[in-house]
Amino acid sequence: MNAPHPAMVGRPVYLDYNGTTPVDPAVLEAMLPFLSREFGNPSSSHAYGQAARQAVEVARMQVSDLIGGQHGRVVFTGSGSEADALAIRGAVLANRREGRRPHVITQATEHPAVLAACADLAELHGVDVTVVGVDGDGLVDPGAVAAAITESTVMVSVMHANNETGTIQPIAEIARAAHSRGVLVHCDAAQSAGKVNVDVAELGVDLLTVVGHKMYAPKGVAALWVRDGVRLRPLVGGGGQEGGLRAGTENVAYIAGFGHAALLAGRSVEAGEAGRLTSLRDHLQAALERLLPGRVHLNGHPVRRLPNTLNISIDDTRALSVLSAAADIAASAGSACHSGRDTPSEVLAAMGIETGRALSAIRLSMGRWTTLADVDRAAAAVASASRELR
Template sequence: MAGRPIYLDYNATTPVDPEVVAAMVPSLEREFGNPSSTHAYGRPARAALEAARDRVAGLLHAGAGRIVFTGSGSEADALAIRGAVLANRRPGRRPHVITQATEHPAVLAACRDLEELHGAEIAVLPVGPDGLVDPLAVADAITDDTLLVTVMHANNETGTIQPIAEIAAAAHERGVLVHCDAAQSTGKIIVDVAELGVDLLTVVGHKMYAPKGISALYVRDGVALRPLVGGGGQEGGLRAGTENVPYAVGLGRAAEVAAAALEAGETRRLTALRDRLEAGLKARLPGWVHLNGHRTRRLPNTLNVRIDGMRALTLLDDVAVLAASAGSACHAGEDAPSPVLTAMGIPADEAMTAVRLSLGRWSTEAEVDAAAAAIAAAVPGRSVRR
């Protein structure tokens, strides 16, 4: 990315790691067989697919359970949410699902589909000013008809990390399944499905240096799902269609690289860069920069701030040397306040000033310092310290 704008939008998507590209080449060039075929071309493809599955399981510390490859995180979320409710609903009973207000739109859409198409009742719990949902509120919301709780691990806009282990414990006391969208947290912090206590967990390839178009769903042993797409029986009968072996291999290699990076201290490195960026902004714009989200329970790479009196879209348009987001990339370009921030009680006019700066594998101290200086210089009428 040398010679191009400073990239601080890793939560939107990541570059594909060169090691991931290299790992994919054999499946594109030589091992092109259908993994369902039993001949000499199909067997290597099947072996590569299963090795990739094992690597993703390894990153999640998933000693037991299945990894189901999907085409996107949105698909994985839908398979988990709709699949779990439709496979476990009780005759004559209205299924009940619990989620929370700052979920990713894919999760909320899957819940709406259950409500509109299958008569489910959806409870959307509020969050506090820091973006956290209260595990006690989850426990109180559970009824005899609750089949699933779905709460994201870390928010894609603010980075706030939810208390998933406590939520899962409360749900399991009542025999309720738990799904967790871990698209943003996987690869940035340790994600251990056993420690979290979840039954279903979503992983997204393009958030962790694999290509777009490949994701995965962890499914705990014994959890029944109804597939979204039926047919050939691939992916243990949960996703029909010939598997995308090269991209699955890429996700598997990305999982290996992420595990090694975490062990080498990537979380600490990202935290230091994030804090340096925040400090640089506050030093240059004293009193005008305000954090959105939890101060400590947040992703190490994510800084979401409001800058008084400066609309985020205007700021980002003016700072040509920087690539970042005004809120979630799923709503980029819309001149409207972020639903995540308004759910946290931030007034609409203040939410319009929020910018998300997210760091990644190739972020450097020099880039962070240059970004802070460029942002501060673009804010008119402020006391800017050079």
């Protein structure tokens, strides 16, 4: 078991790893040389630049190795949202079929970055967008995706695992259906990469998004993996960095940290960390069901979900009130407060979950430094708050 993370000692139990992860101390160590001695511009030809360029290329290889990406290239970006936009807008604009109005398919519980990129294509470029629905567990039917494909379809974009419920989508089946019609497939794997095995060959995707701050690297660095032969139009032109796909001087320190985080994540997956997290997740769910009999309901697929993610609704509560009262934990509500009113999660609404249950949804997500004692402490805090607020 890892020693306690210095940022968590003496503070509330952190159960919001899907929101962001703390920077691993080993990742910070990997970054420090490029914030001090090795400050060169990786585009420079002298010794300072060569050291920086080598660090970027090592990180590129480390991220590629995590996802089995040897038959493609890794393009570093400033966020997962940017990587999603580069994949969707970049591929559609570069691969439009002459004489046809382009068509893109996504699904209803996608990350807002993907939905926004599709909306931008529709508004700015006249692209047709189809949003396929999901079932009550949040799963997309590959058959529904296949049925939505037309002669004008350029891309299908479906996330690997949902950030709220953890539901894991049948990406390989979707990719087979799309490729049989000559359609590109993008997958946002921000939540799954580093938690479960993610292999682009097994998934059969053409583009894949990976995000640093979801795997113990700092915020502000991400990557898009692009299969060999896939054409993209850059979002930002200029100096020709990142193979001409993302202009601007690379953030060497953050990229180096991201690469080391990918290396550690791969080792963690191989060592069976998913099994430990699954055990903690299921222990937490069982504890809450025992402490709040008949009041706890799982949101998301009971089996096809991330090992670290538990999304539950508790009868006769509001999630924001429960988390406010349970000051001993840090977690996320499945709703947001706008102008004094609770607004249910769009993900849960798309799954057909009624408003009252959606407003009581809490996402509890675990990670590298979560312990059994943390889980028991969190269960007690949530149960106590739920009883008081009933």
